[in-house]
Amino acid sequence: MTEPRKWEVIETQTLQECKVFAVSCSMARSPRTGETHPFFGIEAGDWVNVVPITAGGEVVMVRQYRHGSREITLEIPGGIIDPGETPAQAAARELIEETGFSAGRLEAIGSVNPNPAIFGNRCYTFLALDAVQVAAIQNTRLEETSVELVPVAAIPDHLREGRIDHALVVAALYWYALDQQSRRSGGAASAAG
DSSP: OOOOOOOEEEEEEEEEEOSSOEEEEEEEEOTTTOOEEEEEEEEOOOEEEEEEBOTTSEEEEEEEEETTTTEEEEEOOEEEOOTTOOHHHHHHHHHHHHHSEEOSEEEEEEEEOSOTTTBOOOEEEEEEESOEEOSOOOOOTTOOEEEEEEEGGGHHHHHHTTSOOOHHHHHHHHHHHHHHHHHHTTOOOOOOO
C-alpha cells in the first residue's frame, strides 16, 4: 500500500472576505491522476484557548450565546490571536477580557488544527494556574458572557452529558488531562503541536 502524497496547489483565489475569516477556492492537482480539482477553504488567523484553574481546583468557564449553534454554551475563554501578539499574550488577554480573571502562571500545553479539511490555522491551548478574579468582564457590544466556576472533578460528567460540546474546548480539556497525567507520573509537562 502506498502512502498518500501531497497535492500541488496551482492557484488560490479569495472568494469572500469576512470579518474574522476569508473563504477561498484553491485549484489543486492530484498526484495520482494529474487532474485538477477545486477545493474550498476557510482562511483564519490562529486562535488560542485557556484552561484557567483556581487555587480551589475549579475551571473558570464562560457562558455565552453562540450564533452558529444558536445556543448558550459553556466554554473556556479563547479567541483570535491579534496581529503582533504571541499565543501566550493572546491567552492572557482573552482570559482577562472574557472572565476578569488573571493567572499566576500560564503554560502552553498543546495545539490542534481546528479542521484540516477546510482550515489551515492552529488553536493553541494554555493552562492558566492560580487563576484569580482581578477585574470585571470586558464584554464588547457584540458579547454577553458570564463566568461559571466548575470543579475540575465535574468536567468529565459535563463532557459526557453534553453540557460542554465545543470541539476546541473538548480538545483543550484533553490537553489538560494529558498534562495532569504527566505531572502525576513525574514527567515534565510539554506543549505538543
